[in-house]
Amino acid sequence: MEFYEDIKQILRDDESKQSATKIQSYNHPQGWQAVVREDREEQQVLIVVHRFGEEEEPISIPLPNYKRWTVQGDYSTKGKSYYITDQNTLEIQGLSKSDAAGIWLN
Structure with a gap:
C-alpha cells in the first residue's frame, strides 16, 4: 500500500506513453x-516490467530524455537491482522467470 500511495497519481492521471x-x-x-x-x-x-522466460540477461528500457532519472522506489521481490546508465536507460537485473517489478523514478 505504501508503494501505491507513492505512485497513485501517475496511475490515476496519466497515460502509458511508451512500451x-x-x-x-x-x-x-x-x-x-x-x-x-x-x-x-x-x-x-x-x-512495470514482466519477464516470461529463463533469460538471465539484464533488461534495458530507454527512459524519457528530458531529465536525469533516479530510482525513488520499487515494488518487487528481493534480489533485483536497478541501474540507470549514462545513456538514460534503466537496466534491471535479477528478474526471474514469471517475475515482475514496478519501479518508480523521479
Whole structure:
C-alpha cells in the first residue's frame, strides 16, 4: 500500500506513453515486456516490467530524455537491482522467470 500511495497519481492521471517488448509469441511468451507511464509534469515515471522466460540477461528500457532519472522506489521481490546508465536507460537485473517489478523514478 505504501508503494501505491507513492505512485497513485501517475496511475490515476496519466497515460502509458511508451512500451517495450521482446515477446515473439503471446501463446508461449518468452522474454519480457514493460510499460512506461510518465506524469504530466514530466517529473516522475512508473515502469512495470514482466519477464516470461529463463533469460538471465539484464533488461534495458530507454527512459524519457528530458531529465536525469533516479530510482525513488520499487515494488518487487528481493534480489533485483536497478541501474540507470549514462545513456538514460534503466537496466534491471535479477528478474526471474514469471517475475515482475514496478519501479518508480523521479
